[in-house]
Amino acid sequence: MTDDRTRNAGGPVIFAVATGMGRAAIAVMRVSGEGCGTILRALCGMLPEARRASFRPIRYRNEILDEAVVLWLPGPRSYSGEDSFELHLHAGPAIIEGVSLALTELGARPAEPGEFTRRAVQAGRLDLLQAEAVADLVEAESAAQRRQALSQADGALSRLYQEWAERLRRLLAQQEALIDFPDETLPDAVEAALEAERAALQAEMALHLADQRGELVRRGITVVIAGAPNAGKSSLLNALAGYDAAIVTQRAGTTRDAIAVDWILDGIKLRLIDTAGLRETEDEIEAEGIRRAMFHVKQADLVVHLYADERPAPLLPDAIIVRNKTDLAPAPEDVLGISATTGAGLDTLRDLLRERIRTLMSGAGVPLTRARHRAGIQEAAQHLALASEAEWAELRGEELRLAMRALGRLTGQVDVESLLDVVFGQFCIGK
Ligand SMILES: Nc1nc2c(ncn2[C@@H]2O[C@H](COP(=O)(O)OP(=O)(O)OP(=O)(O)O)[C@@H](O)[C@H]2O)c(=O)[nH]1
Ligand SMILES: [K+]
Ligand SMILES: [Mg+2]
Structure with a gap:
């Protein structure tokens, strides 16, 4: 320096x-x-x-x-x-x-937005992953988001990706040393060791990709309330949110637009979404509402399927079925009963949501936090898979090199200039 x-x-x-x-x-x-x-x-x-x-x-x-x-x-x-x-x-x-x-x-x-941090990246004071974490820190709304962003800013994710890149580099060097051996003298044990390391890397990346925690913490966990008209979905949203976010009336088909409310549960950011009641309808506007409701159900991390009279067929296999209006009639024994108006059973529902969230958030190691990272790791893992299929050592080496490039692009060691606009487009001014 x-x-x-x-x-x-x-x-x-x-x-x-x-x-x-x-x-x-x-x-x-x-x-x-x-x-x-x-x-x-x-x-x-x-x-x-x-x-x-x-x-x-x-x-x-x-x-x-x-x-x-x-x-x-x-x-x-x-x-x-x-x-x-x-x-x-x-x-x-x-x-x-x-x-x-x-x-x-x-x-x-x-x-310009993010320009100070962009210069920090260009000066080599931060890598791209850390710069993204700075943006996340500024935006953090929940304790879990703050902790995750601080750990990434501290370089936890960078170290993981750099370690993989380093292992790939060694693999590639050994692979290239092998090319110089004439076929008949190829040491089998060395080949097998290289293949084992390649497979191990691919498996670690697959585990990392399967882990949803980081993205869930960053964007928040989406909980959708769905069910028949008048089940009390909007009443439940209001009860959980603690204010009158959605219109409640006794007319079936009140809610049309999906209504989203941010909610922090145990330091984790949730988005609660109330949707239009699901039924056959001739009404064009209500039909559009129902189409949107189904869209949100499909995108949801968790679905609360609410009903008030007849027990419905489950919307999705892992939807949480909840029977509302227990103040009017008790719920069957095997179903969680609540009353959105009296508040009975809401604590149990919150506990159930906590439990489901804990399951969603289980995982080990450093979590993946962004779609950009997911795409990069996916690309690297694909090249690793292709490397094992390649017949010639030269082709195998080329796939390993491409996998390394994909990792390098994540931290900004490769192609940094072309990535700066993508990463810094989302920054605020003054950072
Ligand atoms: N007795 C009783 N009434 C309830 C309860 N929850 C909701 N209601 C009433 O049921 C009616 C419908 O409630 P909403 O919250 O609008 O129901 P919704 O599922 O959002 O209805 P749509 O938006 O039309 O699909 C209203 O009159 C509420 O006051 C409850 O726990 N007990
Ligand atoms: K209603
Ligand atoms: Mg409603």
Whole structure:
């Protein structure tokens, strides 16, 4: 690593307010890029000691814009890896506007979403998996999401994928050494050992792919309430959510649009979805509602199949059948009974949901968190499978190389530039 003072630091200077919009006491203006020290000197009259908070007037064109806590963070030991600084300003809009204008006139430009983190990736301070985890941390709503994102930001997933890539690299090297052997002298034991390692890697990837935990935690677990009209589905949604999210009336066919409510149960984010009552209907709008209801049932992680009178045939084999309106008539012994209006049985229903969630979330090792990762691991596993089918050692080697490439693309060791837009499209400004 080069010395702080001699290093030539990064891209054009960018700036953004890194704290949230809206009324607040303090706004942190983040500035990063080559030569931003000159801008800081222009605003503060001096370059403060590195990595030490100091309180300074911020001056531009002989006017004091604010008094701020100033942090000078020379690269490469900064978030972006470039020379950067932070101004902790009073959060008034006129101050932010004045400082933004000054920064622009001094040669900086507003940052694009995720641009600071993008530069951190380009400077090699974070890999792509860690950068994605930063976006997840900013968005985390549940404790489980926070824990998962922190672990990924810490590099847990990167280490797993790098370990696989390293094992593939060794496999490939040994495979290539074998090519040099004439056929008749091929050592069988060596071949068998290589095949065993290839199969082991493929099996580990298959296990990782089968594990739904990470994606479930990230996007939340979808619980759909479905059943006949007037079963009390909307009443149940309202009772679980704790407020009147959906319209309840005694008319069958009240709910048409699916109604989604976010719900945190034991630190895990759930989406509860209330749907249109399922029945044959001539009504065009209701029919569309029912079509949507079936769509949500098929996409659901868990389905609560609610009924109030006749016990229906199960919608899906693993749907949770629940009988409502036990205040009017008791439920059969082998079915969970509740009353959405009195609240009877709701605790038992919550416990049952917890249990089902625990089953969904069981798994070992580091969880896979995104569709992008799933696609990459799937690709790697496919090439590993093709490698075992290949007749020639050269072809086998090529498949191993392609598997390695697929893994490298996940962390950004391969094709990093082409992936940056995909990964950073979803970031907020100031990160
Ligand atoms: N006695 C009693 N009435 C209930 C209970 N739950 C719901 N109801 C009543 O049943 C009727 C239908 O309730 P909804 O919640 O609208 O039923 P739904 O399944 O959403 O109906 P659709 O949206 O039309 O399919 C309303 O009059 C509710 O007040 C219950 O546990 N006990
Ligand atoms: K109804
Ligand atoms: Mg309803």
